[in-house]
Amino acid sequence: NELLTGVREDVAVKIYGEDLKVLAKKGEEAAAIIKTIPGAEDVTMERTAGLPQMTVRYNRRKLAQYGLNIRKLNRYVSSAFAGSKAGVIFEGEKRFDLVIRFDKNHRKSINDLRSLYIDLPNGNQVPIKEVAEISYKPGPMQISRDNTFRRIYVGVNVRDRDVESLVNEIKQKLDAGLNLPSGYYITYGGAFENLQRAKNRLLVVVPIALALIFILLYFALHSLPQTVMIYMAVPLAAIGGIYFLWIRGMPFSISAGVGFIVLFGVAVLNGLVLISRFNSLKLEGVSDIRERIFLATHERLRPILLTAVAAMLGFLPMAISGSAGAEVQRPLATVVIGGLFSATLLTLVVVPILYALVEARSDKRRKRKLNSGLTMILILLFGLGMLFTPSSTQAQQADTLQKISLPRAIQMAKTRFPAVKAARLEVENQKALKKTAWDIGNTEIATGAEELGNGTSDGITNVFSVRQDFDILSINAKNKVANQQIILSQTALQLTVLEVTREVSKAWGAVYVARQRLLLFEQLDTLMRDFARAARLRYETEATSKLEYLSAQNRTKQVAAQKEKAFRDYLIALRQLNMWFASDTLFTAEDVPEQKLEEVKLLLHDPIKNHPLLQFYNEKVLLANEKYRLAKTEFLPKFSLLYGNQKIGNQKGFYKYEIGLSIPLVFAAQSGRTKSANINRSIAKENYLRKTMEVQSQYRSLVEEYKKWLSTWRYYRREALPVAEEQKRGAMTAYRQGAIGYVVFLQNVSDAMQLEFSAQEAFASYLNARFKLEYFINSSTQK
Numbered sequence: 001n002e003l004l005t006g007v008r009e010d011v012a013v014k015i016y017g018e019d020l021k022v023l024a025k026k027g028e029e030a031a032a033i034i035k036t037i038p039g040a041e042d043v044t045m046e047r048t049a050g051l052p053q054m055t056v057r058y059n060r061r062k063l064a065q066y067g068l069n070i071r072k073l074n075r076y077v078s079s080a081f082a083g084s085k086a087g088v089i090f091e092g093e094k095r096f097d098l099v100i101r102f103d104k105n106h107r108k109s110i111n112d113l114r115s116l117y118i119d120l121p122n123g124n125q126v127p128i129k130e131v132a133e134i135s136y137k138p139g140p141m142q143i144s145r146d147n148t149f150r151r152i153y154v155g156v157n158v159r160d161r162d163v164e165s166l167v168n169e170i171k172q173k174l175d176a177g178l179n180l181p182s183g184y185y186i187t188y189g190g191a192f193e194n195l196q197r198a199k200n201r202l203l204v205v206v207p208i209a210l211a212l213i214f215i216l217l218y219f220a221l222h223s224l225p226q227t228v229m230i231y232m233a234v235p236l237a238a239i240g241g242i243y244f245l246w247i248r249g250m251p252f253s254i255s256a257g258v259g260f261i262v263l264f265g266v267a268v269l270n271g272l273v274l275i276s277r278f279n280s281l282k283l284e285g286v287s288d289i290r291e292r293i294f295l296a297t298h299e300r301l302r303p304i305l306l307t308a309v310a311a312m313l314g315f316l317p318m319a320i321s322g323s324a325g326a327e328v329q330r331p332l333a334t335v336v337i338g339g340l341f342s343a344t345l346l347t348l349v350v351v352p353i354l355y356a357l358v359e360a361r362s363d364k365r366r367k368r369k370l371n372s373g374l375t376m377i378l379i380l381l382f383g384l385g386m387l388f389t390p391s392s393t394q395a396q397q398a399d400t401l402q403k404i405s406l407p408r409a410i411q412m413a414k415t416r417f418p419a420v421k422a423a424r425l426e427v428e429n430q431k432a433l434k435k436t437a438w439d440i441g442n443t444e445i446a447t448g449a450e451e452l453g454n455g456t457s458d459g460i461t462n463v464f465s466v467r468q469d470f471d472i473l474s475i476n477a478k479n480k481v482a483n484q485q486i487i488l489s490q491t492a493l494q495l496t497v498l499e500v501t502r503e504v505s506k507a508w509g510a511v512y513v514a515r516q517r518l519l520l521f522e523q524l525d526t527l528m529r530d531f532a533r534a535a536r537l538r539y540e541t542e543a544t545s546k547l548e549y550l551s552a553q554n555r556t557k558q559v560a561a562q563k564e565k566a567f568r569d570y571l572i573a574l575r576q577l578n579m580w581f582a583s584d585t586l587f588t589a590e591d592v593p594e595q596k597l598e599e600v601k602l603l604l605h606d607p608i609k610n611h612p613l614l615q616f617y618n619e620k621v622l623l624a625n626e627k628y629r630l631a632k633t634e635f636l637p638k639f640s641l642l643y644g645n646q647k648i649g650n651q652k653g654f655y656k657y658e659i660g661l662s663i664p665l666v667f668a669a670q671s672g673r674t675k676s677a678n679i680n681r682s683i684a685k686e687n688y689l690r691k692t693m694e695v696q697s698q699y700r701s702l703v704e705e706y707k708k709w710l711s712t713w714r715y716y717r718r719e720a721l722p723v724a725e726e727q728k729r730g731a732m733t734a735y736r737q738g739a740i741g742y743v744v745f746l747q748n749v750s751d752a753m754q755l756e757f758s759a760q761e762a763f764a765s766y767l768n769a770r771f772k773l774e775y776f777i778n779s780s781t782q783k
Contacts, residue, residue, distance in 0.1 A: 009042065009155030010190055011167055013174070016151045017184035020143065023152045026180060031154045033177050039166050042157040046144065054110050055137040062131040067121045073128065080116050081107055110134060153189070163195055164251070198254040209261050210234065213268060221275065229354045230271035236346040237267035237339035244338025245331065255328045259335030266311060266336070267343040270304045271351050278355055289359050293352045301348070308344040312337045401574075404587040406508050413504040413580040414497055423493040430482070430489045437478035441469040465644030465656075474633035481626045488619040494612040500580070502775040507577040509767035511589040512597075514570040517760050521563035524753055527728060528556040531745065534736050555746065594717070594763060611776060614695055617688040624677070624684040631677040634670040637663045695776075702773045709766035716759035724752040 013030055017023050027045045035043045056077060058070055078084060083101035090096075106112045114129040128134070144151055158166055167188055174186060213234070218227045241263055245256060277296035286292045318333035404412070414420055444467040451459045535552035539545075578586055640660035648654055664670055731748035734740045740748075 009044070010158045010163060011156040011170070011188065012190040013154040013156065013170060014146070014151050014187045014189055015153070015180075015184065016146070016149045016187070017181070018150060020150065020152075022181060022184070023150065026178065026184065027152045027154055030174060030178055030186075033173050034154060034156055034170055037166065037169055037173060039159055040156045040170070041159040042155070044155045046152045046155070052136045052138055054113060055135060056113070056128075057133045057135075059131055059133065066126065066131060068118065068131060073118060073132070076116060076118055076128070077113070081113070110136065155190070195254065198257075202254070202257045206257070206261060210264065213264060217268060217272065220272065221279075225358045226275050226279075226355075229351055229358070230268050230275055232350055232354065233267040233271045233343045233347050234264050236350065237263050237343035239339075239346075240342025241335040241339035243342070244334050247338075248330075248334055250331050250334060253331050256331035256335050259332035260339070262332070263336050263339035263343075267339060267347075270308065270344055270347045273300050273304060274347070274351050275355065289356050293356060297348065297352060304344060304348065308340045312340050401586050401588040403590040404508075405590045405592075406505060409508050409577070409580070409587070409589075410501050410504050412583070413500050416582040417500055417580055418582070419496055420493075420500055423489070423496040427486065427489045427493055430486045434479070434482035434486065437475060437482045440471055440475075443468050459649070461647040462656075463645040463647055465642060467640065467642040467658075470639040470641065472639065473636040474630065477626070477630040477633045481623070481630050484619065484623040484626045488616070488623055491612055491616045491619050495616050498612055498775055502771055504577075504580045505771035505774065506768060507573070507580060508589050509764070509771060510573040511570070511577045512592070513760060513764040513767065514566070514573040515589065516594075516763075517757075518563070518566045518570050520753075520756055520760065521559070521566045524749075525556075525559050525563050527732065527749065528559045530732065531749075532556040534732075551746075597767065611695060614688070614692055617684075617691045621681070621684040621688050624681040628674070628677040628681050631670075631674040634673065635664070635667065637661050699773075699776050702769060702776070706766075706769040706773045709762060709769050712762045713759070713766045716755070716762055720755050721759055724755040727752040 013034065015023055015026055015030065017026075024045075031043050031045045034040050056073075058073065063069065063073075075084065079100060080102045083099045085097050086100045087098040088095055089098050101107075102112065114127065114134050116128045117125040118128055118131070119125055144153075156166070156170070171188070178186075180186070214227065214231055217230050218224065221227055221230075238260065241256075241260055245252070250256070274296060277300050278292055281292045281296055286295065315333040315336045318329040319337055321329050321333075446465050446467070447462055448465075449459055449461045532552050535549050539549035574586065574588060577589070581587060638661075640658070640662065642656075642658035642660070644656045646654040646656055727748055731740070731745050731752075734745070
C-alpha cells in the first residue's frame with residue numbers, strides 16, 4: 001500500500017485544504033468518528049505538528065536603536081548554521097568556494113544561536129539575543145501534498161469485514177458528522193483505491209471475456225441455440241461461486257473476480273463436450289432425441305465428472321491455505337471450486353433439457369415448413385401483388401378472394417382450429433383413462449424352496465405360487481372420479497367451441513367493417529378527385545384563385561393517403577380472420593347488407609345457470625367432491641389372495657393358500673391427503689362463486705353496452721346517414737355551378753364524411769358488443 005499510495009494502512013481517508021491547523025483539527029474529528037465504526041482498527045492520523053524548532057523573533061525597536069536591519073541578521077544566522085560563501089580558493093586550475101559557518105561543537109544547542117555576535121555600524125558587537133527573542137516552539141512536522149494540494153490522512157486497518165463496506169460506512173458517517181469549511185474535501189485511498197481501480201478494470205475485462213467465450217463457442221458449433229445452451233453454464237457456475245463465498249464468509253475481492261473469469265472459461269467445457277456428442281450421434285443416424293440424450297450423457301458422464309473433480313482437487317490446497325498470500329489464493333480457489341460444483345451438476349440436467357426442447361421445436365418447424373409450403377407460396381404471391389399494384393387495384397384483388405358467411409366461418413373454425421381438436425382429443429383421453437379405475441394391481445408368480453441344507457432330503461419346494469392383491473373397495477370411487485373427469489373435459493370442449501365462436505365472429509366483423517370503411521374512403525376519394533377537377537377548371541377560367549386550387553389538390557392527396565391506410569387495415573383484418581381456418585385458401589367476409597346484420601334478434605336472459613363457463617367450474621366442484629371420497633377410501637382395507645403348489649421331499653400333491661387383509665396402522669399420511677382433498681373442495685366452491693359473480697356482472701354490462709350501440713347505430717342509419725349523403729351531393733352540385741366556394745364545399749363534405757365515419761365506428765362497436773353477448777346467450781345452442 002505504501003509503495004502504491006504512500007499510505008501504510010488498508011484505508012486512507014484524505015482531507016485536502018489550505019490551513020494545516022484546520023486540517024489537523026478536522027483530521028482528529030474524523031478519526032474520532034471512524035473509531036466508532038465496527039471493523040475499523042488501528043485508526044491513526046498523520047502527524048503534521050509537534051516538531052520543536054528554534055524560532056527567532058526580532059525586536060524591531062532595538063534593531064532601530066542599534067541601526068541594524070533584518071536582512072543582515074538573517075544572513076548572520078544562515079551563515080552560522082547553514083554556511084555561506086566568503087570567497088574563492090584557487091589550486092592550480094581548480095577553483096573552490098570558501099564557505100564559513102560555526103564548527104560542529106557550536107551548532108548543537110539554542111545557546112550557540114543566542115551567543116552569536118552581530119557587528120554594529122559603529123564597529124562594536126552585540127549578541128543576537130540582545131535584539132531578538134530566541135526560543136523553542138513547535139512547528140510543522142511535515143507538509144504532505146497530492147498534486148500540489150495540501151492534505152493529511154487518517155489511516156484505518158480493516159478487521160473482520162471487507163474494505164468496500166467499511167469505506168461506504170465511513171463515507172456515510174463522515175458526510176453526516178464532519179462539517180468541512182469551504183474549499184476542503186475528502187478522498188479515499190489505500191487498498192480501497194486499488195480495489196476501485198481493479199473493479200473498473202474488471203468492468204471492462206469481464207464483458208470482453210464473456211463475449212470472447214460466446215464467440216469461440218459459436219465458431220465451434222455454428223449454431224446460435226446450441227451456443228446459448230452451453231453459455232447457460234456461466235450463470236450456473238456463478239451461482240455456485242457466489243454461494244461458496246457466502247458459506248465461507250468471504251467478501252467479493254479482485255482475486256474472486258479473477259476466479260470468476262477463470263471459472264467461466266472452464267465451466268463451458270462440460271457443456272461443449274456434451275453438445276458435441278449430441279451432434280455426432282445425430283450425424284451417425286440416431287434420430288430419436290431421447291435415445292440420443294441418454295447415449296451421449298452415459299458416454300460423457302465420466303469424462304465430465306473426472307475433469308471437474310480434478311480441477312476442484314487442484315484448487316483445494318489454495319482454498320484451505322493459511323500461508324503468506326493466502327488472502328489472495330483463498331477467494332480465487334473458493335470461487336472456482338464452488339462454480340465447478342454447481343455448473344457440473346446443473347449442466348448435466350439443464351443442457352439435456354434445453355437440447356430436447358430446441359430439437360423438438362426444430363423438428364416441428366421442419367415438418368410445418370414441408371406441410372405449409374404451398375400456403376407460403378400463395379401468400380408470397382399475394383403479398384407481392386399487393387406491393388406492386390396501386391391501392392385501387394389491390395382493393396379489387398382483395399375483393400376477388402373467396403367470400404365466406406359468418407355461420408360457415410364459425411363452422412370451419414370449429415372443425416379445423418387446433419384448440420378445438422385438442423379439446424376433443426382430451427375427451428377421448430379421459431375416456432381411455434377410465435379403464436385405469438379397474439386396476440387391481442399386478443399378479444405375482446413365484447417359485448422357491450425352504451428348509452433345505454444339512455443334507456436333508458425333506459425340504460419344502462414351492463413348485464409355483466400365485467399372489468394377487470385386490471383393492472376392490474376403491475373401484476367405485478375411482479370410477480366416479482373418471483366419469484367426472486370425462487364430464488369436465490366435455491364441458492371444456494363446449495367452452496372452447498364457444499370461445500372460438502366468439503373470436504371468429506369478432507374477426508369476421510372486423511373484416512366486414514374494415515372493408516366498409518375502405519369502400520367509404522374510395523367514395524370520398526372519387527368525390528375529392530371530381531372536386532379537384534372542378535377546382536382546376538375554375539382556376540383555368542379564373543373563377544377562383546390559385547390558393548383555392550392548391551388547397552383542393554392537397555386535400556385530395558390527403559384523402560388518398562387515408563384510403564391507403566384503410567386498405568392496409570383491411571389486409572391486417574384478413575390475416576386475423578384466416579388464422580382461424582387453418583386453410584391454404586384465403587377468405588374474406590361475405591357481402592351482407594348492414595341492415596341484415598342488425599335484424600338478428602337476441603333473446604336476452606339470465607345465463608348464470610346454463611353457461612358452459614359456469615358449468616365448467618361447477619364440474620370442478622363435483623370432481624373435487626369425488627376426489628375427496630376417493631381419498632377417504634384409503635382408510636378402507638385391501639385384500640390379498642395366495643395359492644401355491646408344493647412338494648415335500650419327493651412327495652407331490654401338497655398345496656398352500658393365504659387370504660390376507662391389509663389395513664393402515666398409522667393414519668397420518670391418509671389423514672393429510674384426505675384433509676387436502678377436503679380443502680380443495682372448498683377452494684373449488686369459492687372459485688365457482690367468484691366466477692358466477694364475474695359472469696353475472698360481465699353479462700349485465702354487455703347487455704347495456706349492446707343496447708347502447710344498437711340505438712346509436714339505428715340513429716345513424718335512419719337519420720344521420722341519409723342527410724349526410726344528400727349533403728355531399730348537394731355540396732358537389734353547388735360547387736360545380738359556382739354557387740358556393742371551396743371553403744363551404746369542404747366544410748359540408750367534411751361534416752358529411754365525419755358522420756359516415758362515426759356511423760361506421762358505431763356499427764363496429766355494435767357488432768363487437770353483439771358477438772360478445774352471443775357468447776353468453778347462445779350457450780344453450782352450442783351444447
